[in-house]
Amino acid sequence: MTSTTASTIPDPIRSGLQRGWRVRGGAHGPLPARITCDVAIIGSGAGAGITAELLTHAGLQVVLVEEGPLKSSSDFRQLESEAYPSLYQESAGRKTADKAITILQGRCVGGSTTVNWTSSFRTPPTTLEHWQQHFGLTDYTEAALAPWFAQAEQRLNIGPWLTPANRNNEVLRAGARRLGISAAGIQRNVKGCWNLGSCGMGCPTNAKQSMLVTTIPTALDRGATLLVETRADAFVVGHGQVQALVCTPVAGNGAPVHGAAPTRIVARHFVVAGGAINSPALLMRSGVPDPHRLLGKRTFLHPVVISAATFDERVEAWSGAPQTLYSDHFLHSQPIDGPMGYKLEAPPMHPVIVSTTLTGHGQAQADLLKQFPQTQGLLALLRDGFHADSPGGTVQLRDDGSPVLDYPLNDYVMDGARRAFLSMAEIQFAAGARQVSPVHEMARQYTSWAQAREAIQALPMKPLLTRVVSAHVMGGCAMAGHERQGVVRPDGVHWQLANLSVHDGSLFPTSIGANPQLSVYGVANRLATGLAMSLTGRDVQLVA
């Protein structure tokens, strides 16, 4: 297959490079041995992009450090074989320490915003109230955050999706309606979307308003420098502040480029925004002060369980906007700090993701995959972090300094997973499914709700038997109103190091209870605007 995108669709990255953007690393040329700037931002995803746009607007000289490559629409050919190795952490195979949870996280310019499914929710008010009450984040109210979200929504074209939902999503609405459960539309960050369904492999039409096509180009046009295929190894800490950042050029699989010299970045201020596994890991490798032993702790995932259903008619779950309908019914049916609640959505399916996520082998698997066009999927995002039995996971460093997340799936989490399997099967049967199969090594294809209910109640809900995935890593550098409860202050600045900030999902003291991209945008907008003011005295805004 040859790409036709180059000739028909403008490529904002290639145009920018031709205009003279300052990009180094990989094929863009060697890194200088030393760089001096006002602010170094580690990462280029949701938090980094928003921060880079605002700080460059304030006239600051910014350097972005990204471990992954710079790719764009001409490279995005809707192929899993190309997207997973080039755009995702650990080739989309990142796993928790016991291998029981597979984690999808971006590793490319734009970070996870380049490969996510565009779902945009403001932070739920119940989550904010919990932060106010338990983490001293008294100014994180719904009203105080509303303008920051509104600006992010305007800047990134976040709005209602007016095209009819695909059949994969319609099953959620139809089943929920028959059961008297509420379901509603998901807002998306797209402009001129072609409804292709391949958002997870990078948007080939530049419709998705990711950091790759919005804030990063704006920052580069304002003179920012972008280092790609460059790993942030460690900060040099001394005299109560960060003195420098040491970086190494890396190859596609993260291996250091043989013989390449490290780069030293000296800045007035450093912003960590590498995602909620890599950000705490960088601080751990750097030996930053951690007097209350909070760094890398309370890392949350929204552990996800999946239910697959077969319909008589074609569903074609690969086609059309991926997630456009949701139900929060099971987030609201018990207190936020009670039994674990879950949000329901309908994920897109493609051959690799479906063949590795569903269970089985041999003829049984071949028969299951033959039904792919008639297969529908629901997922449940389990809201972790609000109950004493939900402390999340812990980021650890391997011998080579790379991070791994230890996230035990305890009985409290697995009780939520069982209830989620039950809810999803009931909805799928109510929508007319012929067969439903919870994604569990011991489950079979059930042909009625009564049969499925009895079987699911008897399934042993154990890690590695229950398939669990995640695409929402949060926490590990939590913000809090008190030093004893948080790694950073409510303004994002590190409690012990005044020229170090964190601006990504690792800030959150619990999970969000919704797809987190807009939460990162809104919070980063507020924090970066404050940082710009403190560094320059200038009041900048994401949008006029």
Next chain:
Amino acid sequence: MERRSLLKLGVGAAALLALAGGGVALFQPGLAAGRLTDSGKRVFEAVARAVLDGSLPRAASEQRAALSAQLKRLDDVILAFPAAVQAELSQLLAILSNGAGRRLLAGLSTDWPDASVAEIQAAFDDMRLSGLAARQQAYHALRDLTNAAFYADASAWRLMGYPGPRPI
């Protein structure tokens, strides 16, 4: 270093290795410079016969060609993983290539190239439902990597009725 990271496969794997009586020196690595070694290929070819049974061509010569293509794709998939993942996979394949390790971790008495599809599938069914995390982890690694390599290729899509990307 080698032994320490081997232990990360889990307490189960460490116990199995001790039972197998093997020092690391007795084991052939499954990967060299990120590529499958001959012993690694022997394991993954047998895994492919079992996991992809029902999807591979039935005629012997066509099946040989499909397995050869599968190993080539798998090599590319593995090369893209970071060093820490490659090291774990190399050690897993080392254990599975060793007779004692194969019997203890996979529960397979016949060597990989000689084992029938039914024998390997029975071993996999025991592994995936095992109470020992190391056996479950090994099953998931072998099965998922095999599927990732196979179903990434356009030649496998027709088996799933997937038309491929929409032209733009």
